[in-house]
Amino acid sequence: MLSTPKPIEPISSAQIPKPRLSTWSVLSAALVAAIMSATAIYQFNQIAERSNDTRLLLTRVKEQVSRLNALEWEGIAKGEIDENLTEELAENRQSTDVILNELQQIDRGNNLSNLFSLYTLYRTKVDDAIELIAQGKIKEEIDIDTDSIDEIYDDLYAEVAILEKRYIKEKERTRRIADFGTSTSLILFAAIIGSLFHRFSNKLWVKNQALEAALQDLQQTQSHLIQQEKMAALGQVIAGVAHEINNPLGTIKASADNTHKALQEALAELPYLHQRLNNEEQASFFELIQRALNSQPLIASSENRALKRKLTAQLQEYDLENARDTADLLMDMGIYEQIEFLAPLLKGDQGEWAVQFAHNLTCSFINNQMILRAVDRSAKIVFALKSYARFDQTGQKQRVEITDGLETVIEIYHNQLKHNIELIRDYQPIPAIWGYPDELIQVWTNLIHNAIQAMQSKGKLTLATRQKDDGVEVKITDTGPGISPEVQQKIFDAFFTTKAAGEGSGLGLYISRKIVEKHQGCIGVESQPGHTQFRVWLPIGAV
Amino acid sequence: MSNAAILCVDDEVTILKCLKEQLKRCFGNRYIYEVAQDAEEAWIVINELISEEIKILIIVSDWLMPGIKGDEFLIQVHQRFPKIITVMLTGQADEAAIERAKREANLYACLHKPWTETELQQVISTALD
Numbered sequence: 120m121l122s123t124p125k126p127i128e129p130i131s132s133a134q135i136p137k138p139r140l141s142t143w144s145v146l147s148a149a150l151v152a153a154i155m156s157a158t159a160i161y162q163f164n165q166i167a168e169r170s171n172d173t174r175l176l177l178t179r180v181k182e183q184v185s186r187l188n189a190l191e192w193e194g195i196a197k198g199e200i201d202e203n204l205t206e207e208l209a210e211n212r213q214s215t216d217v218i219l220n221e222l223q224q225i226d227r228g229n230n231l232s233n234l235f236s237l238y239t240l241y242r243t244k245v246d247d248a249i250e251l252i253a254q255g256k257i258k259e260e261i262d263i264d265t266d267s268i269d270e271i272y273d274d275l276y277a278e279v280a281i282l283e284k285r286y287i288k289e290k291e292r293t294r295r296i297a298d299f300g301t302s303t304s305l306i307l308f309a310a311i312i313g314s315l316f317h318r319f320s321n322k323l324w325v326k327n328q329a330l331e332a333a334l335q336d337l338q339q340t341q342s343h344l345i346q347q348e349k350m351a352a353l354g355q356v357i358a359g360v361a362h363e364i365n366n367p368l369g370t371i372k373a374s375a376d377n378t379h380k381a382l383q384e385a386l387a388e389l390p391y392l393h394q395r396l397n398n399e400e401q402a403s404f405f406e407l408i409q410r411a412l413n414s415q416p417l418i419a420s421s422e423n424r425a426l427k428r429k430l431t432a433q434l435q436e437y438d439l440e441n442a443r444d445t446a447d448l449l450m451d452m453g454i455y456e457q458i459e460f461l462a463p464l465l466k467g468d469q470g471e472w473a474v475q476f477a478h479n480l481t482c483s484f485i486n487n488q489m490i491l492r493a494v495d496r497s498a499k500i501v502f503a504l505k506s507y508a509r510f511d512q513t514g515q516k517q518r519v520e521i522t523d524g525l526e527t528v529i530e531i532y533h534n535q536l537k538h539n540i541e542l543i544r545d546y547q548p549i550p551a552i553w554g555y556p557d558e559l560i561q562v563w564t565n566l567i568h569n570a571i572q573a574m575q576s577k578g579k580l581t582l583a584t585r586q587k588d589d590g591v592e593v594k595i596t597d598t599g600p601g602i603s604p605e606v607q608q609k610i611f612d613a614f615f616t617t618k619a620a621g622e623g624s625g626l627g628l629y630i631s632r633k634i635v636e637k638h639q640g641c642i643g644v645e646s647q648p649g650h651t652q653f654r655v656w657l658p659i660g661a662v
Numbered sequence: 663m664s665n666a667a668i669l670c671v672d673d674e675v676t677i678l679k680c681l682k683e684q685l686k687r688c689f690g691n692r693y694i695y696e697v698a699q700d701a702e703e704a705w706i707v708i709n710e711l712i713s714e715e716i717k718i719l720i721i722v723s724d725w726l727m728p729g730i731k732g733d734e735f736l737i738q739v740h741q742r743f744p745k746i747i748t749v750m751l752t753g754q755a756d757e758a759a760i761e762r763a764k765r766e767a768n769l770y771a772c773l774h775k776p777w778t779e780t781e782l783q784q785v786i787s788t789a790l791d
Binding site for chain 2 (some may be wrong): 323361362363365366367368369370371372373374376377380420421424444445447451482485486489492493504534538539576580
């Protein structure tokens, strides 16, 4: 099924507190506002600049006009205009015109029309007067209305001064507006950036929370995985363990039954002892009991069968009815040689009865011993299972005796080790370390289990402990076929297994490495055919 | 003197010891009781008994043993001596192994450890009737 990205949106936004406006709209609005306010501020600054320019020009107009006026008045007062003056006047007029031209170009709101008309009026009057003087028409000269020229000049001058002040004010006003605009925009942008930053950090915080939760989940999963792997390994050995527990239970039950029957029979026969056996026979009988109690019973093996055949042959000399059965009984009682002391019994006609009776009397001791051993064995297995299956949830480091852990695993694997695997315990005294005992047991389980499998249950398994640097080193060596260098490289990877599908999870050594790393230790392997050694180093550490 | 034998095979010496004693108490001198600790030794005992012209009636075998497992051993026995009655006595056998022994070794019964004397006696008596 195809999934469009759209349905994902609400899920992710549902996790984050929903903002009233989306970040992008706020950002674009801020961008538009920024462009607009920048333009406005620029324009205000332009206006201010223009006002300033106008003001400067007006000042120059003022100077120019007053200089012009002074020159003209000089001409009018003298009543003649020489070449120098004409030239000077023309020059000044020209530059005045240039300035006025500039002003005209700048002036957009027709604010200066009054100035221009006043100047034109002044110009006309003065030019008329200058013309008359230039033509030497002194008479007309008198007609020149000097007062009115003066008046117009004053008006003109006043107008320029007013305009100058007005533009200074306007410049200041627009500057203030621009400054205000600048500060307002700065505050506004600070607010926008602040809120965006807040929003982003909020998002980051939410993401961070989610990540932390995910990490916690992962850690929990990992610890579950470790426990699962341990239980899977336990499942693999459980067959052996069931066998291990049912065997002593079988022994206990059968031995108890046998003792019960033996005592019943013995008690029934007891009254006949004195009747059936004479003194010599009784002495022989009690020596048999004594010897039986001090000897170890023999059990099947080819040598023992040979001994039994020899004993049967010896007994046949006494003409016993069931020499073979009697030999079997004696073997069970641990009597198979130097049987001369039995001669008085065997020569008599109660020989077989007496041996059977002695067997019944003594076998309960042997059965009892077997029961005690079986109970010890079961208790050991149960203890090992208990320490193996324990799963410490506290996460607190504890004092760990490494050899205790090794012994627990050996106990669990006793069934697989006891026959064809020679187990060598090369333990040197090592200090207790601080660690997680049940997790370390899992490491030993994996390494010992792998070693047994590699040797196909036949070979030599060496467990060695050493103190090394500030820690302890455990070396587990087997005489299996070895691990190829290619496999060695991947052996600690997750889900790497050389076992058939369904046999191994491929997590055993990976988890072992993780556990060792959790202890700040290290694990390594070196292997050649017939010698594969896993080394685990663990620091003594602290709580 | 008896010339019929019951053979017990188990890797645990104590099991063999009390099993043998139990059988002896149940059946007395009627049979010879032999024991072996694994299939290899069992074959030696079988051959010895045959050479002594003693007939093996029943073999009681454990399943989980070093080397050849019980089902495999009983199948081999059945192939060579189809008349021998096969019984498994086990603390732990997988179902597939029992099924296989039933099919290929004509397994008469499977006893589970810890067994009771009555169970053992019944199985052996009915098998020998």
